[in-house]
Each structure stands twice: as C-alpha cells, then as structure tokens.
Amino acid sequence: MTLFTRVQRISFGDCDPAGIVYYPNYFRWMDETFQAYLAERADGHKALCERLQSRGFGLMEATLAFRSPGLEGQTITYALTEIIWSSRSFELTYRATDGDRLLLEGRERRGVFVDRDGRLAAGEVAALRDLLV
Amino acid sequence: MTLFTRVQRISFGDCDPAGIVYYPNYFRWMDETFQAYLAERADGHKALCERLQSRGFGLMEATLAFRSPGLEGQTITYALTEIIWSSRSFELTYRATDGDRLLLEGRERRGVFVDRDGRLAAGEVAALRDLLV
Amino acid sequence: MTLFTRVQRISFGDCDPAGIVYYPNYFRWMDETFQAYLAERADGHKALCERLQSRGFGLMEATLAFRSPGLEGQTITYALTEIIWSSRSFELTYRATDGDRLLLEGRERRGVFVDRDGRLAAGEVAALRDLLV
Amino acid sequence: MTLFTRVQRISFGDCDPAGIVYYPNYFRWMDETFQAYLAERADGHKALCERLQSRGFGLMEATLAFRSPGLEGQTITYALTEIIWSSRSFELTYRATDGDRLLLEGRERRGVFVDRDGRLAAGEVAALRDLLV
Numbered sequence: 001m002t003l004f005t006r007v008q009r010i011s012f013g014d015c016d017p018a019g020i021v022y023y024p025n026y027f028r029w030m031d032e033t034f035q036a037y038l039a040e041r042a043d044g045h046k047a048l049c050e051r052l053q054s055r056g057f058g059l060m061e062a063t064l065a066f067r068s069p070g071l072e073g074q075t076i077t078y079a080l081t082e083i084i085w086s087s088r089s090f091e092l093t094y095r096a097t098d099g100d101r102l103l104l105e106g107r108e109r110r111g112v113f114v115d116r117d118g119r120l121a122a123g124e125v126a127a128l129r130d131l132l133v
Numbered sequence: 134m135t136l137f138t139r140v141q142r143i144s145f146g147d148c149d150p151a152g153i154v155y156y157p158n159y160f161r162w163m164d165e166t167f168q169a170y171l172a173e174r175a176d177g178h179k180a181l182c183e184r185l186q187s188r189g190f191g192l193m194e195a196t197l198a199f200r201s202p203g204l205e206g207q208t209i210t211y212a213l214t215e216i217i218w219s220s221r222s223f224e225l226t227y228r229a230t231d232g233d234r235l236l237l238e239g240r241e242r243r244g245v246f247v248d249r250d251g252r253l254a255a256g257e258v259a260a261l262r263d264l265l266v
Numbered sequence: 267m268t269l270f271t272r273v274q275r276i277s278f279g280d281c282d283p284a285g286i287v288y289y290p291n292y293f294r295w296m297d298e299t300f301q302a303y304l305a306e307r308a309d310g311h312k313a314l315c316e317r318l319q320s321r322g323f324g325l326m327e328a329t330l331a332f333r334s335p336g337l338e339g340q341t342i343t344y345a346l347t348e349i350i351w352s353s354r355s356f357e358l359t360y361r362a363t364d365g366d367r368l369l370l371e372g373r374e375r376r377g378v379f380v381d382r383d384g385r386l387a388a389g390e391v392a393a394l395r396d397l398l399v
Numbered sequence: 400m401t402l403f404t405r406v407q408r409i410s411f412g413d414c415d416p417a418g419i420v421y422y423p424n425y426f427r428w429m430d431e432t433f434q435a436y437l438a439e440r441a442d443g444h445k446a447l448c449e450r451l452q453s454r455g456f457g458l459m460e461a462t463l464a465f466r467s468p469g470l471e472g473q474t475i476t477y478a479l480t481e482i483i484w485s486s487r488s489f490e491l492t493y494r495a496t497d498g499d500r501l502l503l504e505g506r507e508r509r510g511v512f513v514d515r516d517g518r519l520a521a522g523e524v525a526a527l528r529d530l531l532v
Contacts (some may be wrong), residue, residue, distance in 0.1 A: 011298045018189035024160040024413045032277045056151035063196040144431045146288045155279045165410045284455035290426040320415035329462040
C-alpha cells in the first residue's frame with residue numbers, strides 16, 4: 001500500500017567525506033515527505049495547525065534502518081506506506097527506494113501537540129485523521 | 134554508566150516554526166557526539182578509517198525517542214551511555230538531558246564499512262573495539 | 267538570460283521560529299542549483315572532478331541579498347542567470363523568484379581546486395568551461 | 400577589535416565528499432555566532448524580539464569569502480569584529496581563524512523586522528543598539 005510518494009535527488013552537499021548521504025538528511029527528507037503529504041491532502045502543516053489549534057504535529061519517536069547507501073546524483077523515492085491511528089498519537093511507515101533497490105525503512109510516531117498549562121501536551125488525533133483519511 | 138558527554142547549545146536556527154528543535158538536528162548532534170568520542174579516545178574518524186582501512190563507521194539503524202522539547206537558548210548534554218559490540222556491528226546508547234529533565238533517548242547501530250567487490254560491506258568490528266575500549 | 271532553472275519547495279523544517287526560511291538553507295539551495303546544472307550539462311560534479319583531476323569546484327566567495335521572505339509551502343524557482351569565466355575562477359549569478367516576486371539575488375565565485383604540494387590550489391578553469399558551455 | 404568570539408569544532412558530517420566543510424554550514428555558524436552574542440549581551444534573540452516587538456533580526460544580505468578550507472577535527476574561532484549601525488539596518492563583520500590561519504571573512508546586514516500591514520518591514524534599529532552596545 002502506498003499513500004503518498006515524493007522524489008528526492010541526492011546532491012553533492014547531502015553527502016559526507018565517505019561519499020554517501022550523511023544520515024540526518026534522511027530524517028529531514030522523511031519529515032519533508034510527511035509535510036508534502038499534509039500539503040497534498042489538506043492545506044499543509046501551518047493551515048492544519050491553525051484549524052486544529054495545535055502547535056504542531058511533532059515527533060515522539062523516529063527510526064530509520066539503512067539498507068543500502070545513497071550516492072550523489074541518485075534520485076530516490078520516499079513512499080509513505082501506512083498510518084496507524086491511536087487516540088493520542090499516530091505512526092507513519094516509510095520506505096525509500098531507487099528503482100528495485102531498497103535504501104531505507106522508516107517509522108515516525110507523531111502527536112497533535114497543544115499548549116496545556118504552559119507546556120506542550122499530546123492531544124486527541126481524531127480531528128487530524130478525519131481531515132486526512 | 135557514562136562513557137562520554139558532549140554539550141550542545143540550542144540556537145535560533147536549530148528551531149522550527151513551532152519554536153522547538155527541528156528533529157533531524159537531534160540526529161546530527163547524536164552523530165557529532167559519536168565523532169567527538171572517537172576524537173577523544175583515538176585520533177578521530179578520519180585517522181581511524183585510514184588505520185582500519187575502512188570507508189567509515191556508518192549507520193545500520195538510528196532511533197530517537199523525544200521525551201520533552203528542546204528550546205532556543207537551552208544547553209543540553211548528550212551522554213553516550215553504553216556500547217554493545219557484536220561481530221559485524223556495534224550499538225551505541227545515548228541520553229540527552231537539560232539538568233534533571235530528560236529530552237532524548239537514542240540508539241545507533243553502526244558498522245565498520247569496507248569496500249568489497251565495489252560495494253560497501255560490514256566488516257569485523259573487533260579492531261575498532263580494541264582501539265576504543 | 268537564464269542558463270538553468272531549478273524548483274525548490276519550502277518545507278516546514280526549512281523555516282525558523284520567525285516562520286520564514288532560515289537563511290543558510292538559501293545557500294544550500296543555491297549550491298544544489300549549481301550541482302543540478304552540472305548534472306544536466308555534463309555528468310555531474312563527481313564525474314567532472316574525475317575527468318578534470320579536480321578535488322572539487324569549491325567556493326571562493328558567496329553572497330546572497332534577501333529581497334523578500336520565503337514562507338512554508340511556497341515553491342520558488344532558482345535561476346542560474348550568468349557565468350563569467352576568468353582564468354582561475356568563475357562567477358555565477360542567480361535569482362530566485364516566486365512568480366513575479368523576487369526573493370533572492372545571489373553570486374558564487376568558484377574555482378577548480380586541485381591538489382598541489384599537499385594543499386588545495388585553484389587551477390585553470392578553461393577545461394571545465396569547455397565541457398559546460 | 401573583537402566584540403565576541405565563539406568556538407566551533409568541525410565534525411565529520413559538516414564536511415562534503417571533497418573532505419572539506421560544506422559551505423552553507425559556515426553561514427549557519429556565522430548566524431550562531433550572532434545568536435550567541437545576543438545571548439551574552441542581552442537575553443537572546445527570543446527575549447529581545449518580545450521586548451522590541453520584532454519578528455526577528457533577519458538578514459538583508461550575507462557574504463562569506465573562503466580564504467582556506469576547513470577540515471574535519473579542526474577547531475575554528477568565529478570573531479564578531481565590528482557592528483556598524485544605520486537607521487534601519489546594521490552590518491556585522493566576522494573573521495574565522497584556526498590559530499594564525501584565516502579561514503573566512505564574512506559580513507551580514509540585518510534589520511529589526513516588524514509586522515506592518517501584514518508584511519515584514521525593516522524598523523528602526525536604535526532600540527536594539529541601545530540594548531547591545
């Protein structure tokens with residue numbers, strides 16, 4: 001199952017002295033895939049936050065397994081493959097590939113964060129789910 | 134147990150429109166903690182790679198759990214708390230705190246990558262372990 | 267005159283707590299425009315370096331004038347508008363726009379860096395020019 | 400003259416496949432030097448913005464001249480050497496060195512941006528100057 005895909009070209013500056021992608025960039029591109037999904041399904045992160053009175057759909061946990069290295073000049077495809085909705089968090093699953101070759105398997109657990117007594121707290125996610133699904 | 138610590142000040146540009154640290158930066162700082170540990174224990178990543186004929190001590194997997202948000206102006210301490218050595222990989226455990234407050238719990242699984250038949254492959258890690266422990 | 271254009275979508279994480287693009291990202295995208303130009307005209311930075319026995323087409327100077335702010339969700343177009351070739355450096359001029367609105371005017375001066383007596387030195391640029399123009 | 404200095408260690412991931420610092424990072428560190436200066440002289444960017452009812456002390460122009468390359472493991476010192484105050488902008492001058500060796504000469508022109516009729520506009524800088532000088 002694929003909910004959304006986004007293409008990313010690997011540029012010179014994304015790579016480290018070993019000549020492969022410096023790994024925090026892969027997390028940045030995973031987040032950018034999520035953001036682009038919000039823009040396609042609804043009006044993007046900013047408008048959704050205003051509508052849901054949320055400070056942001058931030059992270060509780062993020063994981064990547066690196067299956068093969070990404071190289072300068074490659075074009076890779078991030079696929080958002082599944083979202084599992086709980087009451088106060090939702091978990092997204094990703095795969096990044098270059099043709100048949102698997103580069104990454106990833107997972108983000110996010111919340112709908114709201115201000116509560118001066119702190120960020122994880123609110124109900126149902127309203128976001130209803131706008132996206 | 135703490136093997137190594139490194140202090141990181143959170144700057145304006147590390148934060149996103151929600152006013153908290155943009156999460157890929159936390160992975161960058163986790164890697165920088167590993168690199169600083171290599172520099173303190175041995176001669177750093179580059180010299181160790183030359184000595185061990187490795188292309189790099191790259192990632193097989195990386196995970197962070199975000200326990201509380203990091204804010205502009207805070208100074209946080211990354212602690213490398215444990216390394217578990219297997220034959221072809223090693224796993225590092227991290228915690229980041231601001232005083233008593235826990236911000237992050239992290240984990241990296243890394244290999245000692247070598248060129249083999251034109252591809253990167255995970256070699257034995259014992260020689261690296263002997264230089265660090 | 268436009269030699270090359272490249273489109274960049276501004277994502278949530280590219281922006282700072284003021285809600286606008288954190289400015290070092292604009293330099294990253296200017297470099298990515300140069301790299302994409304090398305990929306379109308020739309075989310990209312890596313192949314060109316091997317062919318010209320260069321360590322890289324690095325920077326001597328970089329400048330950006332910020333004419334109006336970039337916002338989350340905008341799609342901006344970087345245009346490489348001119349290259350002026352000297353004997354040991356070349357200067358590239360850029361403009362970034364969102365429709366009629368001008369965001370950036372930029373300039374990079376680069377060299378063709380070669381190893382000479384254990385140091386990086388700026389070599390002749392004529393061979394690169396002949397491959398690109 | 401030196402108004403403020405800040406030390407930056409160059410880490411593996413700051414460097415590109417040519418083995419030297421990827422240049423947008425130098426701009427990030429120049430901004431971090433400015434932010435650290437604000438924190439030392441006053442209460443930092445966020446508190447100053449609230450006090451001056453400003454959206455941020457953003458950039459109008461930024462320039463770096465790259466005098467010698469930065470390498471993994473080096474520790475460089477950014478020095479803020481001068482601030483020239485005009486009525487609606489201020490210009491900061493920087494130098495980055497590794498011991499006697501000069502790496503960078505930089506310049507930022509910044510404004511005190513305020514919301515005016517739904518747009519960002521450059522306001523008077525005198526109140527900021529009075530808090531810093």
